[in-house]
Amino acid sequence: MELGRSSNPDLNAFFGSVGDSLYTHFMVLTLEGYPDVVAAAATESWLWYFYFVGFIMFSSMVLMNVVTGIVCESVINTANNEEIANHVYAQESVKFREVLTTFLESQSYDLSQEITFGQFQEIIHCRPVREALHTLDICLEIEDDQLFQILDEDGNGRLDFDEFVMSLLRLRGSKDTMHSLLVQGDLIKGSQAMMARLREIEEDLQTGSRVLCDALQSRLTARVEDMLRTHRE
Structure with missing residues (x-):
């Protein structure tokens, strides 16, 4: 890789061989220590900023599509299995x-x-x-x-x-x-x-309410009769 031929020791450590380059790209993909990699590459040319930003965006999109596909497949399989089970x-x-x-x-x-x-x-x-x-x-x-x-x-x-x-x-x-x-x-x-x-409890409440209603009705009736009696006198 072009960066591996640089005299910069950091770039040689990151891109000195195919294995190092693959590991570095995986590290960038996981967003682990990518600022150091990008900063080292930028010493060669500022265009490497665009490369790594594009790489991260593209890789993230691919991963999201893979995860979405797996989730959708699982949901579809579950729905099919439930439909079969219900049948x-x-x-x-x-x-x-x-x-x-x-x-x-x-x-x-x-x-x-x-x-x-x-x-x-x-x-x-x-x-x-x-x-x-x-x-x-x-x-x-x-x-x-x-x-x-x-x-x-x-x-x-x-x-x-x-x-x-x-x-x-x-x-x-x-x-x-x-x-x-x-x-x-x-x-x-x-x-x-x-x-x-x-x-x-419901029966007890009904019984209690009937007793209270009867008692209240009796007291009201007695009170009305007393008022009528007083009015006549």
Whole structure:
């Protein structure tokens, strides 16, 4: 390189060989110590300022384009994977519903009726149902009452068919994450307890407000009667 033939020892150190030149350009690209390199080159000609400014701008633009391309590719791949996953999930959901519907109808279950805990135990221990649940990687290693509690989010002790199917599909892939499933059960249990307590508080507030309203109405009525009586006298 032209700068490597200079008598300037700094330029010889930066550009004395091809390897030194490549390393120096990499150093300039990373903006590490580039002022020293540019200042040394400028002792030969001020035109080197334009060279290094152009090199930095061009290299930065190339790097930005590379990073942008990688990010865009990752986003597109993620979107495609999500679309495929959603499509697979939709197909599995339809197939799972068909399997459950066929089995329950073959066992004379009325799908319009709600499923109790006893019926849930009968259904969940049937071999065809368990095979379908294993296909979706649904965890069956917990107790029946815990699983039923997780499915029964509103805590009314019953499940309609749609709620039963959708709740099971919500547990898809939980086979290897039993701990998180137990945590989910504890959260649902806590949520149910909190909702029950909120209902009790609401009932207490309604009762208290009725008592206060009745007391206020009685006092107002008595006050009006006293005023009317005084006016007549």
